Amino acid sequence: MKGMTIIVKTVTQIVCGVIFLYGIYIIVHGHLTPGGGFAGGTIIAGSFILLILAFGSEFLALKKEETGSSILESTGILIFLIVAVLGMIIGGLGIFFINFLPKGVIGKLLSAGVIPVYNVAVGMEVAAALLTVFLALLIYRDEVLK
Amino acid sequence: MIVYILTVFLFLIGLYGVVAKRNLIKIVIGIALMEYSVNLFLILVGYVKGGTAPILSGEVIGKVFVDPLPQAMVLTAIVIGLATTALLLAIAIRIYKKYGTFDIREIKNLKG
Amino acid sequence: MELLLIIILVLMIGGAIFSLEARDLLSAVIAYGIVGFGLVICFLLLQAPDLALVQIVVETITLIIMIAVILNSTREEIKPVKGKRSTIFVIFVFIFIGLFLYFFNRTTETLSAFGEHVMRMSKAYLQPGAEKTGSANLVTGVIFDYRGYDTLGEATILFTAVIGVLTVLRLKGRKEK
Numbered sequence: 001m002k003g004m005t006i007i008v009k010t011v012t013q014i015v016c017g018v019i020f021l022y023g024i025y026i027i028v029h030g031h032l033t034p035g036g037g038f039a040g041g042t043i044i045a046g047s048f049i050l051l052i053l054a055f056g057s058e059f060l061a062l063k064k065e066e067t068g069s070s071i072l073e074s075t076g077i078l079i080f081l082i083v084a085v086l087g088m089i090i091g092g093l094g095i096f097f098i099n100f101l102p103k104g105v106i107g108k109l110l111s112a113g114v115i116p117v118y119n120v121a122v123g124m125e126v127a128a129a130l131l132t133v134f135l136a137l138l139i140y141r142d143e144v145l146k
Numbered sequence: 147m148i149v150y151i152l153t154v155f156l157f158l159i160g161l162y163g164v165v166a167k168r169n170l171i172k173i174v175i176g177i178a179l180m181e182y183s184v185n186l187f188l189i190l191v192g193y194v195k196g197g198t199a200p201i202l203s204g205e206v207i208g209k210v211f212v213d214p215l216p217q218a219m220v221l222t223a224i225v226i227g228l229a230t231t232a233l234l235l236a237i238a239i240r241i242y243k244k245y246g247t248f249d250i251r252e253i254k255n256l257k258g
Numbered sequence: 259m260e261l262l263l264i265i266i267l268v269l270m271i272g273g274a275i276f277s278l279e280a281r282d283l284l285s286a287v288i289a290y291g292i293v294g295f296g297l298v299i300c301f302l303l304l305q306a307p308d309l310a311l312v313q314i315v316v317e318t319i320t321l322i323i324m325i326a327v328i329l330n331s332t333r334e335e336i337k338p339v340k341g342k343r344s345t346i347f348v349i350f351v352f353i354f355i356g357l358f359l360y361f362f363n364r365t366t367e368t369l370s371a372f373g374e375h376v377m378r379m380s381k382a383y384l385q386p387g388a389e390k391t392g393s394a395n396l397v398t399g400v401i402f403d404y405r406g407y408d409t410l411g412e413a414t415i416l417f418t419a420v421i422g423v424l425t426v427l428r429l430k431g432r433k434e435k
Binding site: 147148149150151152153154155156158159160161162163167168169171172175176178179182185186189190192193194195197198199200201202203211212213214215217218219220221222224225226227228229230231232233235236237238239240242247248249 | 259260263264267268270271274275277278283286287290293294297300301304305306307308309312313317319320322323324327328330331332334335336355358359360366367371373374375377379380383384388394395396397400401404408409412416419420422423426427
């Protein structure tokens with residue numbers, strides 16, 4: 001797939017870093033402002049899709065990228081499960097999803113116990129899942145539908 | 147009540163698209179329209195007049211919040227809808243490569 | 259407020275009808291975007307900012323994938339078969355719509371009117387919500403602390419759908435000849 005004109009390429013170089021940073025901000029502040037893991041994850045996936053669409057797929061080794069994003073997605077959901085089971089072991093009563101880290105003052109960044117860890121894990125999983133689907137359709141188009 | 151009836155009308159339009167159209171892409175659009183209308187209906191039920199978003203900031207005494215439970219359910223339902231639509235479109239493009247058309251009356255062979 | 263919602267819903271219904279009756283597939287997909295972005299405005303009017311954020315990005319990605327699928331296959335719609343529509347068919351359609359609306363009315367009689375929601379169950383989540391979970395965003399507290407098991411189910415569905423896409427397109431698990 002060929003890339004786009006040089007105006008689009010220059011603007012994309014400036015903008016896609018800002019979009020990525022915005023996605024990370026929404027994930028990390030998920031327990032203070034609207035947003036959370038799902039919204040931030042889709043925004044990060046959007047920034048990568050913008051980069052691939054603007055520069056074309058000739059610059060990438062597509063199969064290697066797709067392997068990398070598959071591994072990242074599996075890691076994300078594995079971290080989610082491990083923290084949940086850890087709550088069962090550490091948190092006393094044997095409840096599956098108990099919130100075992102200390103909850104600080106409401107409104108500060110380091111508060112709400114184990115919820116920021118869940119936000120980061122879900123954000124990683126959603127971003128990698130959407131990127132894997134997009135790369136799979138691109139590989140199918142480039143190498144099978146010649 | 148008019149708002150509820152209009153939402154059900156959107157659901158019925160999606161149902162018409164699934165049942166009565168011959169093109170595979172129109173069937174996928176119909177399924178997605180049904181999902182959107184159900185999400186909207188769940189949020190409409192939980193609205194309180196004069197309420198604000200359920201986020202604590204500043205003073206909290208005497209504030210009326212809208213219902214946070216349907217919002218929590220619909221938040222994951224939107225992302226699941228995207229995953230379902232992507233899977234349907236992957237199946238559609240495979241069918242096009244094998245049969246050369248999107249018409250559902252021509253893709254009746256079961257072997258090969 | 260309710261008047262604004264009614265206007266936007268009528269626009270969405272118009273966009274949906276046009277999207278199903280268009281003769282060019284690209285026009286159908288673009289008209290489908292009207293429904294998605296109208297939904298964003300509805301979510302903002304109903305005081306749900308998390309949902310508006312998710313819906314706007316999800317709608318953009320859905321439009322990108324649909325246009326990619328259409329531009330790689332075909333753009334034209336199938337020619338309609340010139341058959342005559344019998345009147346019995348139209349009568350059955352109206353009877354079905356009438357029955358559906360009647361049963362819908364009976365089912366939602368116990369719902370209160372729009373805007374006067376009796377929050378019987380949510381008071382138990384709203385009152386002690388901030389102290390027990392420690393988060394200022396109550397929707398995130400409900401998703402990850404009170405209802406964490408449902409979120410695990412959702413993450414599994416997303417994972418399974420991605421495995422399904424990779425299998426249908428035959429990219430994994432089969433040796434190339």
